[in-house]
Amino acid sequence: MMRLRTGLLICCCALLACTGLAACTAGAPKGPDVTVSTPSVGRPQPPSSVQAALSRMAFTPYAALGQSDNDGLAPGESSYALSQACLAAAGYPGAGNVPFAVRLGPADLSFSQPWGAWGYLGTAAAQQYGFRMPPGSALSSLGIDVNPAPANPADLPPAEQTAIGKCATIEQDFTLAVSKGPLAGILTLSNDTANDVLKDAAVKTATQQWSACMARNGYSYRQPLDVFFDQIQKMFGGKRQLNAGATVSNAANQAQIAAAVTDAGCTQSADLAGIYFAVEASYEQQIVNANQQALSSAVQQYKAAYAKELKQLPALLKTAKANAFPKAEPTSKG
Secondary structure, three states, rough: OEEEEEOEOOOOOOEEOOOOOOOOOOOOOOOOOOOOOOOOOOOOOOOOOHHHHHOOOHHHHHHOOOOOOOOOOOOOOOHHHHHHHHHHHHOOOOOOOOOOOOEEOOOOOHHHHHHHOOEOOOHHHHHHHHHOOOOOHHHHHHHHEEEEOOOOOOOOHHHHHHHHHHHHHHHHHHHHHHHHOHHHHHHHHHHHHHHHHOOOOHHHHHHHHHHHHHHHOOOOOOHHHHHHHHHHHOOOOOOEEOOOOOOHHHHHHHHHHHHHHHHHHHHHHHHHHHHHHHHHHHHHHHHHEEEEEEHHHHHHHHHHHHHHHHHHHHHHHHHHHOOOOOOOOOOOOO
């Protein structure tokens, strides 16, 4: 498990939630073969969890490339691992305070939060957490164990703070570079696959049934991600971001749990999750089959870029500008 000693900040936008390192776009495909045939899936049983569904998906290892130490393609070669190597090169092994964020949304096909375009999967989780699943649980499929700490470690010596800030810059620059380079085709395929699923007739019908169920229970949402974004905004003072270190009022927490429980019930009645993940599995397998050579090449290019970055760390530490630590989010009132 990777252990993060920093507050986790997850930024959300309409289709992709992003770190600021990857644009939230799902434009026309460029290069990869994205031709797919519409599957016929009926009304399959939903998976036991999102992680269980993703673990069987053909594209998941590629979607996790660069984000997870356990992706099965480049073990131990994630952005987080790079930040730890950078801190060691700077003389602070194990400091672990490099600011870290992850993409979140239907086009990030490796992220295992129970809510998404498939609705809310799991009534028990909805009743216990709503949309505030502990980050370590939500990120478990990425091999990330989150141990929150203050976002601004003012108690650290200035030199260590500078090293952490420089490593944050190096990590972010690397992530941006590989997103535009070796991982560009993978990100395109990830967006295309997500778009194929969202446009699928069976998924559209189930989503409409889900929306009608929500309306019968007093909630007006056209599609499941609207619930998450709406509840996040209500909990965190109108901001479309989830800060794991912040707290919310009891009233807001109870309201978001009620919304999540209703979401989970409507997901079950419409079989939205069962249909969604069955359709996604078909599209992912088709995409991987059609692009296997290009995907394998992308993995090798990423591994080469990572190895090169490791060798350059001492030189990069001399020239990198230290990123400022993010300001701590205020506690919501209510």
